[in-house]
Amino acid sequence: MSFPPPEISSISPRVVSFYGRNHAVLSGYNLIDVTRVRIQRDTACAAQETPVWNNSGVNLTFHIPSTNYKGVVRVCVTLPDGSCHGNYRISYQSSPSCFRTEPNSTWFSGKRTITLVGSHLECVEGVIHSHNPQDVILPRSRNSGILTYETAAVKSTQQSFLSSVSLKVANETLVCYTSFKYHPDLEFITYKSLRTGYGVLITLEKKKDELEMTTAELSVWGINDGKQHPCTMISKEASHEAEFFICHIKNIPNIEFQELMIRYGDMTVRLGPLSLLHQVLHILRLLLILCVFVVLVTICQWQKKLSTEKKL
Structure with a gap:
């Protein structure tokens, strides 16, 4: 039989780690008769071949196998007659690693955007938290030094807990050596509105917590007669008990x-x-805090005076 010669235009990803990559995508022309993908380091080394699936004639899926070296390898596609066509290049590099998350916490309801900082993170296929190792979270974006993803929700719980982070790379799970903390959802207390010319200034009070929420993570609308009026975030301030x-x-x-x-x-x-x-309870609570503060200051001054008198 005569087969039209296939051509390779791209392979995604083009850079992988020692562990290879599952579900790589090869694109090109005349691919419908391709049966396998061949990967060879050089003419002196034995080639590795991997089967293909989801072959549409212009795209196909295959696994990039693992290896014990790094460097550039040649990729071609084989036909039923054993011939191999194309001369595409992909690169094997060192294993991914991560050493920090920004921020290092999330709320129970999930979907907080987290940034992993590390190296060779473009090779990562998913993120795993130790409290739920079966759930592999797909990255939103990634490059060599940074990977972003959204946290998953956790089942109802009342206490904060730690969860370590791991990276899913092909068939391997790599520990990140950094812990990650889940906290209860945010607790909003009240709000105040102030008329300012042709607009309204809203001050939203939230109970202080360890989540270190930013203004970019919060969206607010004022509701009047069922209509939503978007409120543009300006700033964040904090006291000892509230944000x-x-x-x-x-x-x-x-x-x-x-x-x-x-x-x-x-x-x-x-x-x-x-x-x-x-409102009355809130004012009483503030007055109680003020009274405690005054008592503590008075006690400190009395102890200081007593100490001075003893020295005399």
């Missing part, structure tokens, strides 16, 4: 919002203004 996110709703008439709609990760929260009872 305050400040945003601005522009070009809006003088209206009152019945509630705020707050979105972060995969969670949507609706927050109304504090009732009169809650």
Whole structure:
């Protein structure tokens, strides 16, 4: 039989680690009769061949096998008559590693964007957390030094817990040597609105936690008569017990919002203004904190005075 000669235009990925790569994609022309992909380091070494599947004639899928060396290898595609066509190159390089996550925590409901920092991360196929090793999370983006992904939600739990991070590379799981912490979801307390010319300034109060949330991770809308008015984030401030996110709703008439709609990760929260009872309790709590502070300062001054008198 006569077969039209196949051509290789690209292989994705073009750079892999020692462990190879599952489900690589080869693109080109006249590929419909291709049965295997051949990978050879040089003419002195035996070639490795791997079968193909999902062959559409212009794309096909195959596994890039593992190896014990790094460097450039030649790739060609074989036909039923044993001939091999094409002279594409792919590179084997060192194993991926990671040493830091930014941030190093997430909330229980998941979908927080995490950045892994390390080396050769373009070869990583997925991220695994030790509390759920069966769930392989696919990267959103990756290059040699940085990989981003979104955390998965965890089942209902009341306490924070640690989970280590591993990398899925072909058929291997590589430990990252960094821990990752899950915390309860964010707790929003109340909000205040202030009219400013042709807009409204919103100050959203949230209970302080260890999540170190940024303004870029939070979206807020003011709700009036069912209509949503987006609030543009301006800044974040913090005290000992709370965090305050400040945003601005522009070009809006003088209206009152019945509630705020707050979105972060995969969670949507609706927050109304504090009732009169809650406002009183909130003021009493602040007064109690102030009283404790005054008592502590008084005790310290009394102890200092007593110590001075003893010396005299």
